[in-house]
Amino acid sequence: MVILVGLPVRAASTSRGFRQLLDAVVRIDVREVGFEAGARRYSASIGSGVILSADGVVLTNAHVASPRAVDINITLANLERVGAKLVGWDHWTDLAVLRVDLAEVKRRGLTFAHAGFGDSAKLSPGQEVFAVGTPHGLTRTVTRGIISNNNRYFQDTRGVNGYETGAFNTWLQTDAAINPGNSGGPLVTGDGKVIGISSRGYLGANNLGFAIPSATAKVVLERLLRDGKIVRSYVGLVPGALQDLENFYSLALNTGVLINSVDPGSPAAKAGLRGGDIVLAIDGVKVDGRFPEQLPPIQNRIASQPVGAALKFTVKRGADTRDYSVVTEMLESRVGEEWALEKWGLSARKVSRAYARENQLEDATGVVVIGVQPGFPADVAGLSRGDIIRKINQLPVTSLDVIKGAQAAYEANPEPTLLEAQRNRRVSLYILKP
Amino acid sequence: MRPSLCRNRRAGDRAGSRPIPSTVGRLLPLALGLLSAAPVARAAELPALWAERVKCVVAVEYVTETEIERRPTVSMGTVIDSDGTIILPSGAVDPRAATWQLKDFKVYLPGDANSTPGQYLGQDAFTGWHFVRAEETVRARLTPVTAFVGQNAPRVPALADFVWGIGLRNKDEDFTPYIMQSHLALIQSLPQRTGIAQQEVAAPGLPVFARDGALVGLAASAFGQSYLQFSRNIRGAPVLLINVEESSAFILAEEMLPHLGRIPKNVSGRPLAWLGAYGLEPMDRDVAKFLNLSTQSGAVVSEVLEGSPAEKAGLKARDIILALDGKPLPQLKPDRAVVTYVEREIDGRAPGETLALTVLRGTDRIELKAVFGEEPKLIREAGRKYFERLGFTAREFVYGDAVERRVKTAEPSGVIAHFVKPNSPVAVAGLRQEDWIREIDGVEAKTFAGAVAKLAEIERDETRPEFVLLVSRGGETAVLRVKLK
Numbered sequence: 001m002v003i004l005v006g007l008p009v010r011a012a013s014t015s016r017g018f019r020q021l022l023d024a025v026v027r028i029d030v031r032e033v034g035f036e037a038g039a040r041r042y043s044a045s046i047g048s049g050v051i052l053s054a055d056g057v058v059l060t061n062a063h064v065a066s067p068r069a070v071d072i073n074i075t076l077a078n079l080e081r082v083g084a085k086l087v088g089w090d091h092w093t094d095l096a097v098l099r100v101d102l103a104e105v106k107r108r109g110l111t112f113a114h115a116g117f118g119d120s121a122k123l124s125p126g127q128e129v130f131a132v133g134t135p136h137g138l139t140r141t142v143t144r145g146i147i148s149n150n151n152r153y154f155q156d157t158r159g160v161n162g163y164e165t166g167a168f169n170t171w172l173q174t175d176a177a178i179n180p181g182n183s184g185g186p187l188v189t190g191d192g193k194v195i196g197i198s199s200r201g202y203l204g205a206n207n208l209g210f211a212i213p214s215a216t217a218k219v220v221l222e223r224l225l226r227d228g229k230i231v232r233s234y235v236g237l238v239p240g241a242l243q244d245l246e247n248f249y250s251l252a253l254n255t256g257v258l259i260n261s262v263d264p265g266s267p268a269a270k271a272g273l274r275g276g277d278i279v280l281a282i283d284g285v286k287v288d289g290r291f292p293e294q295l296p297p298i299q300n301r302i303a304s305q306p307v308g309a310a311l312k313f314t315v316k317r318g319a320d321t322r323d324y325s326v327v328t329e330m331l332e333s334r335v336g337e338e339w340a341l342e343k344w345g346l347s348a349r350k351v352s353r354a355y356a357r358e359n360q361l362e363d364a365t366g367v368v369v370i371g372v373q374p375g376f377p378a379d380v381a382g383l384s385r386g387d388i389i390r391k392i393n394q395l396p397v398t399s400l401d402v403i404k405g406a407q408a409a410y411e412a413n414p415e416p417t418l419l420e421a422q423r424n425r426r427v428s429l430y431i432l433k434p
Numbered sequence: 435m436r437p438s439l440c441r442n443r444r445a446g447d448r449a450g451s452r453p454i455p456s457t458v459g460r461l462l463p464l465a466l467g468l469l470s471a472a473p474v475a476r477a478a479e480l481p482a483l484w485a486e487r488v489k490c491v492v493a494v495e496y497v498t499e500t501e502i503e504r505r506p507t508v509s510m511g512t513v514i515d516s517d518g519t520i521i522l523p524s525g526a527v528d529p530r531a532a533t534w535q536l537k538d539f540k541v542y543l544p545g546d547a548n549s550t551p552g553q554y555l556g557q558d559a560f561t562g563w564h565f566v567r568a569e570e571t572v573r574a575r576l577t578p579v580t581a582f583v584g585q586n587a588p589r590v591p592a593l594a595d596f597v598w599g600i601g602l603r604n605k606d607e608d609f610t611p612y613i614m615q616s617h618l619a620l621i622q623s624l625p626q627r628t629g630i631a632q633q634e635v636a637a638p639g640l641p642v643f644a645r646d647g648a649l650v651g652l653a654a655s656a657f658g659q660s661y662l663q664f665s666r667n668i669r670g671a672p673v674l675l676i677n678v679e680e681s682s683a684f685i686l687a688e689e690m691l692p693h694l695g696r697i698p699k700n701v702s703g704r705p706l707a708w709l710g711a712y713g714l715e716p717m718d719r720d721v722a723k724f725l726n727l728s729t730q731s732g733a734v735v736s737e738v739l740e741g742s743p744a745e746k747a748g749l750k751a752r753d754i755i756l757a758l759d760g761k762p763l764p765q766l767k768p769d770r771a772v773v774t775y776v777e778r779e780i781d782g783r784a785p786g787e788t789l790a791l792t793v794l795r796g797t798d799r800i801e802l803k804a805v806f807g808e809e810p811k812l813i814r815e816a817g818r819k820y821f822e823r824l825g826f827t828a829r830e831f832v833y834g835d836a837v838e839r840r841v842k843t844a845e846p847s848g849v850i851a852h853f854v855k856p857n858s859p860v861a862v863a864g865l866r867q868e869d870w871i872r873e874i875d876g877v878e879a880k881t882f883a884g885a886v887a888k889l890a891e892i893e894r895d896e897t898r899p900e901f902v903l904l905v906s907r908g909g910e911t912a913v914l915r916v917k918l919k
Binding site: 261264426 | 725
């Protein structure tokens with residue numbers, strides 16, 4: 001019998017960095033408010049996170065902790081529980097930053113460790129990684145796997161609780177088991193360096209998990225800590241991969257990015273760009289969007305410009321090539337601010353510019369009905385989910401405050417209130433009755 | 435590209451137009467009392483009455499020829515005159531089908547396995563009826579339904595009156611006729627005066643009679659009925675069931691008889707009156723009360739179509755129509771019926787006629803005068819060309835397409851993918867039905883003829899490995915690369 005002895009690889013569990021990482025991983029309990037039911041409703045969920053500084057900065061997913069959170073509690077590695085506050089979130093990269101209540105930590109004499117970032121750009125497929133988190137509430141579970149793909153393209157217009165995600169980054173794919181509750185926990189190398197934030201997986205598949213690479217997370221963390229939010233530029237281009245179309249457009253390989261579509265009314269549309277155009281360069285720097293995986297960095301380049309900047313797009317249309325100047329706008333989500341008008345049993349979401357464009361509305365006036373409570377005035381009047389309330393008592397609903405004000409007036413003096421709402425393109429009138 | 439579905443509403447199309455006018459319904463209690471006192475037919479005589487009246491109903495079968503299939507349709511019809519003219523309900527023909535696709539009309543007499551050819555005459559926009567003419571050889575065996583009207587004004591049945599009608603079994607049973615009987619439960623204005631019987635009383639499109647055999651109405655499509663469904667897995671789930679073969683609702687004879695003469699002058703059904711007020715929406719009584727419309731109703735105009743007679747008359751989106759030619763819109767039940775009321779007022783007119791509109795704009799009452807135009811080319815009238823090898827039908831871009839896609843109608847360009855053959859080269863490339871093709875091989879498809887020429891050239895060229903389409907779907911565009919080899 002021959003005993004095979006491998007090379008003396010040091011197991012992850014014995015590395016000092018890994019042990020410290022374990023002490024930096026936290027469970028996050030979030031109670032958040034939802035407005036969909038025509039009333040405020042609270043729900044609770046569990047996620048994971050990782051402490052990244054001695055002053056208690058925690059990185060997690062945007063779909064774990066969002067501005068809807070009313071109560072955030074963190075369970076430290078030593079099982080002690082402490083409160084935390086949201087510093088900022090960014091659904092585009094599915095990241096959120098929390099800060100542990102340091103006063104409480106000090107008062108109670110609690111301690112915690114913190115982890116550091118590794119370089120996700122240096123990862124290669126096959127490399128061993130570990131996911132640490134709270135799958136199904138099982139605190140500080142470590143699972144092991146490899147990097148299955150280090151440059152996965154995945155974009156979803158409703159991926160983070162209805163918000164857009166994935167346009168500006170690619171993802172790490174791993175076969176380390178990632179289950180519900182792992183969200184926000186770190187994906188680490190054997191030495192305990194955080195190279196990704198576990199975020200999502202295919203349900204019903206075997207170990208197809210995805211994480212936001214640390215290269216993206218580092219930048220987002222820094223800016224959320226500095227500004228509390230991330231402002232991006234928007235021009236309204238939907239890019240497409242050029243693969244296989246180079247001949248048709250008479251292009252050299254690895255040249256240019258295809259404009260699949262231009263949002264109506266967007267800066268790009270105003271500048272005269274249209275679907276089927278090829279962008280060869282932005283501000284003189286060549287772009288290459290041959291494969292889908294190359295699109296997020298290009299989108300990110302545009303997004304990283306200051307809002308209001310004039311960008312020079314060098315565009316090929318047919319045989320002609322010319323420059324277009326596009327002035328960027330601030331990027332907005334399709335999902336606007338939400339509120340529940342409980343007296344009326346009506347949940348409303350502000351129509352955002354992006355929503356108006358997507359739905360070919362005249363402008364961003366109005367609120368979308370996202371829920372009605374049976375038996376309440378909005379339901380009795382006949383309003384239903386998806387209706388867009390454009391006017392209330394003849395007043396254009398330019399903000400949530402307009403409709404909040406109308407409800408306050410109704411509360412003080414309950415009188416029939418006239419609403420003008422639109423369903424698809426059909427305009428109807430409704431009366432809210434006391 | 436994020437795939438999103440194309441919407442389906444065809445603004446310019448007449449799919450929704452419903453039959454029949456609104457003559458004023460008069461109740462004649464005295465006359466009815468006399469009639470029921472007279473020694474009219476008894477139940478025992480029904481078989482004889484039935485045998486006579488079976489001669490005024492037929493089954494009509496036709497084929498819709500599409501790119502890849504021949505789809506047979508059977509509908510029930512009523513004979514209306516001695517020329518063998520038959521009316522079929524509005525739903526008998528798919529509104530998207532071009533009239534040249536409707537082929538091989540056959541007329542079957544009840545209980546007879548043999549058919550004779552029929553001729554399709556077109557659809558009347560106002561009543562919604564499709565007209566078919568039976569061939570001469572068979573006319574002697576038909577009796578027009580008007581033979582059962584009698585001398586006086588059309589009979590209005592009274593509440594609880596016995597009513598009966600005819601149903602026809604399926605084709606495999608030679609359309610064998612059978613009798614259905616019921617009692618009148620309710621008369622509603624929808625806005626046509628419609629009798630609702632307790633049970634099914636006739637096949638949709640076939641006549642309804644009183645006990646003595648007098649015509650009292652024409653069966654409409656059935657209303658849905660709510661049921662609870664119980665099964666091993668489901669506990670009382672509500673389901674809506676619609677009987678497509680038999681109906682308990684019928685428009686009264688007074689709503690039907692005055693319009694039997696509306697036989698289309700040509701198969702296209704033109705001329706068609708056009709106003710261009712899009713998306714009429716009813717209001718409920720609370721809204722009417724709020725707007726101080728005490729006993730009448732109104733209809734909100736959602737949009738005014740570009741270049742339409744309504745636009746020229748000065749109608750604006752969100753105006754509320756209060757009256758037509760000085761006649762206030764009635765309050766009907768359900769509220770929705772007021773929309774049909776307005777649509778029928780429009781569909782009953784001809785291009786060139788004038789309509790006075792009273793509208794409420796904000797708090798002002800405004801009087802407008804609109805002159806009806808001719809309805810722009812409908813989708814069913816648009817040019818089409820099927821490309822077998824490429825695997826799709828290109829359809830001319832018409833007014834309704836522009837309305838649906840919210841683009842300027844003045845400069846229509848491109849063609850619509852009217853049909854996409856499954857697994858064909860264009861289907862594999864991702865083309866879908868109703869996609870709007872803007873460019874073919876990098877060349878803008880400006881006109882239908884130009885696009886067809888370009889596609890025909892590609893179709894002919896068997897050496898060509900691929901071509902590229904720029905298509906637009908739901909406001910987004912995509913470049914599709916179609917591999918031909």
